[in-house]
Amino acid sequence: MQNKMNEQSGNRIVLDGLYKYFGNVQAVIDVDLQVRQGEVVVIVGPSGSGKSTVLRCINHLEVPTKGAVYIDGVHLEDKETDINAVRAEVGMVFQQFNLFPHLTALENVTIAQKLVRKRDKEEAERVGMAQLERVGIPEKANSYPRQLSGGQQQRVAIARSLAMNPKVMLFDEPTSALDPEMIKEVLDVMLDLAKDGMTMLVVTHEMGFARSAADRVVFMDEGQIVEIATPDDLYNNPQHERTKLFLSKILAH
Amino acid sequence: MTTLEQQAREKTPADAWAQFPWWLLAIIGFLVFMGVLLTVGEEYNSAFLFVKDGIAVTLRTTLTAFGIAIILGLFAGLGRISHNTIIRNIAITYIEFIRGVPTLVLIFTLALVVVPEGADLLKLDVKAISPNSRAVAALSIIYGAFLAEIFRAGIESIPKGQMEAARSVGMTVRQAMQYIILPQAIRNISPALGNDFIAMLKDSSLVSVLAVRDITQQARLYAGSPFRFRESYLVLTFLYLTMTLVLSLLLRWYERRIRQDAK
Numbered sequence: 001m002q003n004k005m006n007e008q009s010g011n012r013i014v015l016d017g018l019y020k021y022f023g024n025v026q027a028v029i030d031v032d033l034q035v036r037q038g039e040v041v042v043i044v045g046p047s048g049s050g051k052s053t054v055l056r057c058i059n060h061l062e063v064p065t066k067g068a069v070y071i072d073g074v075h076l077e078d079k080e081t082d083i084n085a086v087r088a089e090v091g092m093v094f095q096q097f098n099l100f101p102h103l104t105a106l107e108n109v110t111i112a113q114k115l116v117r118k119r120d121k122e123e124a125e126r127v128g129m130a131q132l133e134r135v136g137i138p139e140k141a142n143s144y145p146r147q148l149s150g151g152q153q154q155r156v157a158i159a160r161s162l163a164m165n166p167k168v169m170l171f172d173e174p175t176s177a178l179d180p181e182m183i184k185e186v187l188d189v190m191l192d193l194a195k196d197g198m199t200m201l202v203v204t205h206e207m208g209f210a211r212s213a214a215d216r217v218v219f220m221d222e223g224q225i226v227e228i229a230t231p232d233d234l235y236n237n238p239q240h241e242r243t244k245l246f247l248s249k250i251l252a253h
Numbered sequence: 254m255t256t257l258e259q260q261a262r263e264k265t266p267a268d269a270w271a272q273f274p275w276w277l278l279a280i281i282g283f284l285v286f287m288g289v290l291l292t293v294g295e296e297y298n299s300a301f302l303f304v305k306d307g308i309a310v311t312l313r314t315t316l317t318a319f320g321i322a323i324i325l326g327l328f329a330g331l332g333r334i335s336h337n338t339i340i341r342n343i344a345i346t347y348i349e350f351i352r353g354v355p356t357l358v359l360i361f362t363l364a365l366v367v368v369p370e371g372a373d374l375l376k377l378d379v380k381a382i383s384p385n386s387r388a389v390a391a392l393s394i395i396y397g398a399f400l401a402e403i404f405r406a407g408i409e410s411i412p413k414g415q416m417e418a419a420r421s422v423g424m425t426v427r428q429a430m431q432y433i434i435l436p437q438a439i440r441n442i443s444p445a446l447g448n449d450f451i452a453m454l455k456d457s458s459l460v461s462v463l464a465v466r467d468i469t470q471q472a473r474l475y476a477g478s479p480f481r482f483r484e485s486y487l488v489l490t491f492l493y494l495t496m497t498l499v500l501s502l503l504l505r506w507y508e509r510r511i512r513q514d515a516k
Contacts (some may be wrong), residue, residue, distance in 0.1 A: 046284065061417050087420060087422065092421035102436050102440065111433075112422035116424060160422065163424055164423065
């Protein structure tokens, strides 16, 4: 037990024997994973392999059936834990952006600061504008989501999470719903974040991003982690048959 | 190409004929006819002068009851989708109870049974509760159940990702409802709420059975002494139609505006 506590001390995220069932469907089976401060971990795998479910368990959008999630040593399944306080420290970026359509870009990035971080209007707007500048679209502060392109919407969504000053950022296929010409602008923002030392856990099929930013790549299949390796090792020298099969499919063209 | 587009854009006389709102012309024609009758016809004029005293009561009853019904409907609608079994079942019981009984019967039951018994229970003086207040209470409770279903549908029409995004930045369920879900839902359901407001204005005529002196009650009183049915009820029809027509035209205009905004 003492050993386990020490192990967790340097880790931002610890998943310990995580299981998630949806009825009879076993979406996640016995997943163990540690993500250190400043580390960028990419999760790849076929659709339905449980990658998104793992991510969603980390901020309790899904409650694990069994096992434990620790964020900075805080046990999420503990009844004493204030889940809203933990979520404020964990940013989440969704495939479908999920911006608030009735609010402007700036309001999207300030509302949670005001409600959750209890910042006053001026400070929230100062932080919000700084984050919109960071993702490269301060000029769109007063635009509504429907007036923005998909890439711009996703960048506002990233700014919305960053404005909370999270310790960890989760990305759930952030470029999968984008037109091809908009993927780069979002990946560039993510690469910058990685360079700045943000702890990131990213579900994505973008191998280019994994190669240039990831410290480790996790391959998942049928709810289980099949192998974990550096990007070079995983893509060039996969150890398992299932990994080889998956890579051969995505590399075929 | 250009000629095709021009053809598409130019309306033929037949199109103009088919698209003209003849129904509106017919209704306005009736209203103008009645308006003239009211000013020149002595019988109609005195009927109007008597019935119009109820306009304030009709409007006040409808507005007050609708305001209370919105609050009742919002909470019943939220209760309807609550994960708490007890709260959810209380809300469903209320909604289904009201929806299963005719409005006129509910007005009798609520105003003459539920309100007095409730007042007794709360040790209030039953006689101090005026027929007008009972009418407002009955209409609020009835329309609260109708509006609950509109609120529920409105909340359920908002994509699940909105609640998830709000929760993922640390908002509580209440904050997410208040600042993210409800503002969008209310905008979506505002035309339906407007329709129910018009429906309630019409149903407010039922409170005349409680001797509340709204325009319907005024018309009944005028008609009864002695047998002036024609002018009384034509004037009454004229008044309701004027109010509902103005409201539904406003509603159409508002609907068109929010649809354009959404683009």
